[in-house]
Amino acid sequence: MSSGTRAELYDFHGVQMTRPFTATWESVQKFQARPDDILIATYPKAGTTWVSCILDLLYFGQTDPERQTSIPIHDRVPFLEMAVSNPEKGINYIGVDLANELTTTPRLIKTHYPVQFVPKSFWEQNCKIVYVARNAKDNMVSYYHFDRMNTAQPAPGEWSDYFQRFLVGKMTWGSWYDHVNGWWQKKRNYSNLHYMFFEDLVENTDLEIDKLSRFLGLSVTPEIRQQITGQVQFDKMKKNDMTNYSTFGDVLDFKVSPFMRKGKVGDWKNHFTVAQNEKFDEDFQQKMMDPTLQFRTLI
Template structure:
């Protein structure tokens, strides 16, 4: 049975999440915890693997100890899938956690403990394209619609986890006020060494050149796609049905060109300009 979306504090979000909102909002972060937050399909799993490799000095075996979703739990889905809130509460500090929540919906304990937050943002057209394919696998979201209808919903923010515009701008506006490292997906693709070094410095780690290059290799799309502990192939089927579309599909920059018509591109870019004109946030929009 398809899931439903509702609106929580101005954000469109799955009823499966809001049903346990009090538990999510009251999640207790601790000193030293790291939160990786993104809008969906913006490089979340990729950044999770990079962070795990940095924190474990590039030890591939340690980083294969469990699937990504168990190593770095998804805070707003803990009531729907393992490891579950009790296990996460019992995990030793510091923990690395994941979320897709908009900045004002992040549990306040993360800010109270001045936790390090790594935010990854991806350009809008590629995000919409990737999310359209991914959303066909998400079981707690409504049944998929046509690409044309989906693009309209994306522009309005009527998709799970809300408006892309509000999400990326919300964290951008907080990055200098909070303990937030703001990373662009396009930079991860273009200059992975620079991004990984920046993330390592944020986490208080100094990487040798050899270790840096090792982490670049182990966190590459090709390596992760073939790593069952990193490619989310083991994600619970009641959450993600990957029978037709796998989680790690392309991971490319510029894939929007395979979906957008010339008219859709024109309409989208006009809408984008209006939504972003008041922000200092600028993306490298792949032409």
């Protein structure tokens, strides 16, 4: 991708994608997962970095604290399908190569793939997978501001146009509805999948870390859990160069928006018009057909 250009969406195996996230498809599909690998899966802007940092602290916070201050989170937890090479912008990031080069045990790896795109070796090795879902309204707003500042993403256009695109799934990694529903259905027949909600993390981070620890089979004292909770507070992470993506080359334009913007529940109210909210609620009722998957009602 040359300087000044934006990636364009195209249909990739039935999902809207862009070249920076499909260029290494064959290598990613051949990726050999190990039984102790942990995959963090999310729709974009649903708490990926947050949970990545929590997992990194759970596993390495006590044994290798230096990595928290010396290695950016995007290198500690490689982004499996990302492939961006742009010397002009100071970036060369091939996620699958970084994942293969990890020396940690376990290897922590992140993806935004819909469930059907995940390399088969993760299922064959029965890897633990942590999925984080965020309510669609806040997710849309966060993704909009992210696309404004991320030159590796398609240009978002005006908010009203972006709103329409989100409803029909013309977003990188496809439809939010398909994503959260697809992973929820997988949870029914794959016991090593822990499904979390962004809103629960906001409300009680300590409790969610406790649940996550138990899923992972980790014995974590209340003191260490509280310590981790303190370290992953949004304002701290936003100011931390090892977590806020400020070291990720010029592909991200921080003059437009920070990578970590607000991290709050309910920010959609500052963007949605009354008519948009009504239209969204109607669309949501039609598409969220599974009553067992419940997102908090945001009035």
